[in-house]
Amino acid sequence: MAWQLHPDGQVQVNGRWLRVGSEVSIKNRRGKYRYTGHALTQSGQLVLNFIGGPPNHEMMRSFYPDQIKTVHHLTKHPPRA
Secondary structure, three states, X not given: OOEEEOOOXXXXXXXXXXXXXXXXXXXXXXXXXXXXXXXXXXXXXXEEEEEEEOOOOOEEEEEOHHHEEEXXXXXXXXXXX
């Protein structure tokens, strides 16, 4: 799995950019997870941090980029008049 780290903190996974607040699905996990940031391990591996999970059981979780199944597109609605 290829990933790319941008200097401003965004991460590209599966060809889609993860920004704080982006929602993803994780392989073999229920629910959606909201991206909160990233960290590098001592060995240089990228770890992505999320909040989410099954409804009513949300928690903070960390996953490697190869565990990301789908980066969901968030639709921005125009402000209501």
